[in-house]
Amino acid sequence: MAMKLDEEKKAKVKLAVKRRKKEVYTPVIPDTQLGFVHNNVDCIGCRACEIACKDKNGLPAGPRFRRVQYVEGGSYPEVYAYKVNISCNHCAKPACLPACPTGAIFKRQKDGIVDIDSTLCIGCRRCEATCPYGAPQYDPEEGIVKKCNLCVDEIDAGRKPYCVMGCMMRVLDLVDINQLRQGVYDTKAIAPHETPVRAVKNFADPTLTNPSIAFIPHSKGKVE
Amino acid sequence: MMKLCQVIVHATLALGVITLAQAESSNANLQYNASRWDPIHFKPAIDSASNEQCLTCHQEIIDRKVLERSPAGLLPEDALAWYQTLDTYEGEQDTFHRRHLMSDYAKEVMDLRCNTCHQGNDPREETANSSANGDTALTQRKHVDPTLCLMCHGQYDAQIMGVPPGDWRETGNLFNFDCLTCHAAIRTHRHQVNFLKPQAIEDAAQSRKDVCFGCHGGRAWYDIPFPYPRHAWPSAGPEIPDWAKNRPTESTARFLATPN
Numbered sequence: 001m002a003m004k005l006d007e008e009k010k011a012k013v014k015l016a017v018k019r020r021k022k023e024v025y026t027p028v029i030p031d032t033q034l035g036f037v038h039n040n041v042d043c044i045g046c047r048a049c050e051i052a053c054k055d056k057n058g059l060p061a062g063p064r065f066r067r068v069q070y071v072e073g074g075s076y077p078e079v080y081a082y083k084v085n086i087s088c089n090h091c092a093k094p095a096c097l098p099a100c101p102t103g104a105i106f107k108r109q110k111d112g113i114v115d116i117d118s119t120l121c122i123g124c125r126r127c128e129a130t131c132p133y134g135a136p137q138y139d140p141e142e143g144i145v146k147k148c149n150l151c152v153d154e155i156d157a158g159r160k161p162y163c164v165m166g167c168m169m170r171v172l173d174l175v176d177i178n179q180l181r182q183g184v185y186d187t188k189a190i191a192p193h194e195t196p197v198r199a200v201k202n203f204a205d206p207t208l209t210n211p212s213i214a215f216i217p218h219s220k221g222k223v224e
Numbered sequence: 225m226m227k228l229c230q231v232i233v234h235a236t237l238a239l240g241v242i243t244l245a246q247a248e249s250s251n252a253n254l255q256y257n258a259s260r261w262d263p264i265h266f267k268p269a270i271d272s273a274s275n276e277q278c279l280t281c282h283q284e285i286i287d288r289k290v291l292e293r294s295p296a297g298l299l300p301e302d303a304l305a306w307y308q309t310l311d312t313y314e315g316e317q318d319t320f321h322r323r324h325l326m327s328d329y330a331k332e333v334m335d336l337r338c339n340t341c342h343q344g345n346d347p348r349e350e351t352a353n354s355s356a357n358g359d360t361a362l363t364q365r366k367h368v369d370p371t372l373c374l375m376c377h378g379q380y381d382a383q384i385m386g387v388p389p390g391d392w393r394e395t396g397n398l399f400n401f402d403c404l405t406c407h408a409a410i411r412t413h414r415h416q417v418n419f420l421k422p423q424a425i426e427d428a429a430q431s432r433k434d435v436c437f438g439c440h441g442g443r444a445w446y447d448i449p450f451p452y453p454r455h456a457w458p459s460a461g462p463e464i465p466d467w468a469k470n471r472p473t474e475s476t477a478r479f480l481a482t483p484n
Contacts, residue, residue: 022309023393025443067365086365093447101305101317102298119296122317123288124305129320129373130445134365143291202364205371208446 025098030112034150035090035177035212036164037196039189040221043083043171045070052166053087056151063137065148066163071201071221082218084200085172087163088135088148089211090114096127096136096147108152112212115149118142132204133211150174177212190216199223260347270344271478278338285321306443310434333424333435340419340479341368371450375479376420377439378450384467392441403436404429412455417479 005013045068053059053066066087074080090107094114097105104120105127107113116127116136121144127136128145136147151161159165160174167173170188179185180196190196196214198206200221217223263269264277279286290300300317307313312329324330345367363369379392387395399405415422429435434442453472454464474480 018304018309021304021306023396023442069364084364095445098306098443099445101300101308102294102303104294117296120294120298122290122294122298122300122303123319124290124300124317125320126305129368130370132363132366132370132446134367142295143288144295202362204363204366204369207448208370 027093028107028109028112030108031110033090033092033112033177033212034155034174035112035180035214036087037173037175037177037180037187037189037214037216038085039169039171039194039216040082040084040200040218041216042169042189043068043085044169045083046168048166048168049085049163049172052162053148056162057146059137059146060139060141062141063139063146065135065137065146067134071218073220080218080220082221084203084215084221086133086135086203086213088114088150089133089209089213090150091212092210095130095132095209099126099130101126111155113150113152113155114147115152116145116147118144118146121145132208175214177214180214197222265344265347267344270339270342273339275338278342282338285319286326288319289322290317290319310438311432312428312434312438333421333428334419335421336419341372343369370446373445374450375417375452375475377445378452379444379446379448380440380452381449381467382441384449396437396441401433401437401442403433403441407436410457410459412457414452414455414475416481417475418481419479422481 047068050064050066050068054064057065059065066085069084069086070081071084072079072081090112091114092112094105094107096116097107097114099105100116101124102120102122104118105114105116108115123138123143123145125136125138125145127147128138136145138145151159151163154161164172164174173187173189175185175187180187194216197217198211198214200215200217201223203215203223215221259281264273293299303317305317307323308317313323314328318327324334324336330336343362345362382392382395388398413422415425425435451471453475454468455473
């Protein structure tokens with residue numbers, strides 16, 4: 001039977017919790033880190049991944065866990081276009097997680113998925129502000145924040161997320177991001193001559209949270 | 225612009241009380257999509273936009289508070305937010321915008337305006353940079369460049385500062401979390417920017433340790449130190465150390481308290 005604390009001891013525990021929370025956050029180091037890879041060049045921007053995601057998650061107008069961005073430029077005849085496709089990057093050091101005041105956000109030990117239990121969300125939108133990549137999405141109808149959880153139920157069933165399954169060009173894939181970076185993960189999203197990079201033009205600084213994403217960049221979208 | 229904005233049923237839309245389609249059908253003059261392309265959402269007009277202009281349409285960021293209880297029944301008062309552990313914040317949990325604009329501490333030491341952080345967005349994709357040609361300095365999928373947050377919430381680089389033993393928590397303990405132990409004498413004018421109240425920060429730091437350590441050393445937002453522009457202090461000497469080479473020596477022009 002649990003020991004019941006008197007008021008004085010309760011106050012001491014509260015103070016200790018406050019002191020610890022103020023100073024310490026211990027990041028989760030997952031056994032494996034899953035992440036997306038997107039080929040910016042071969043993506044045709046059909047948005048099937050976006051629609052599959054909205055459908056799977058029953059999202060109303062407004063929140064978009066996944067977003068295909070069309071980047072176009074140049075002057076005739078030297079014009080170009082490419083797509084950048086981003087959802088949650090399930091960062092190695094997610095800024096949203098320690099920011100959440102209710103503990104609604106957590107990172108899974110076994111595969112590094114960053115998930116949010118939206119039923120514990122009070123809608124303070126702090127995670128939305130801290131995420132450098134715009135992943136947490138505010139649902140104005142419910143007043144809470146939701147985000148991509150990598151279709152965790154599909155993962156647990158041995159399948160890939162809806163967005164990956166919906167990609168008809170096979171330019172979006174879910175991979176073991178560390179293996180991919182080491183060049184030992186085979187995916188159809190990357191051609192033999194292509195090398196994945198951590199960031200493309202106007203993507204927020206990846207050193208902020210070490211996002212688990214890789215891109216095959218367009219020549220105009222490359223960063224130093 | 226004002227005319228366009230005024231016809232928007234702003235708060236009800238943002239709060240989700242009614243949908244866009246319902247709002248449009250209830251007000252024939254509603255021009256929501258047109259207002260998204262208003263010049264105020266772009267450079268250069270956004271630089272001179274006043275808070276009042278922004279809040280004409282976006283008042284909900286001030287009005288909206290956290291939920292009284294989460295969908296599962298969790299009460300905000302039963303959870304402790306990190307900012308509530310600091311001696312710079314008193315009171316209940318509140319939304320991100322309200323804490324930066326309406327809280328006692330915000331009013332005391334900050335002078336944030338909407339356009340301090342928000343530099344517009346690209347309405348076409350509801351995000352930035354749908355044109356790779358336009359060097360908009362916006363960040364993909366974000367309405368605010370996260371490095372702007374680091375101007376206040378950025379850790380200092382313990383290694384560069386040479387504070388033993390290189391870990392902020394241990395360093396804090398060593399100096400009793402009082403940065404002014406050393407920095408009473410070594411002071412720069414880094415706080416003299418138009419979104420802060422420099423003298424109020426100096427005064428507040430005398431009595432509350434978290435004014436300095438809470439953000440610049442303690443549990444900072446991101447795990448990397450922020451390369452602040454180097455503001456040499458009076459006794460720093462003329463020689464530029466290696467770590468400061470190629471760094472700017474003053475804040476970005478739009479943040480300078482007295483623009484050149």
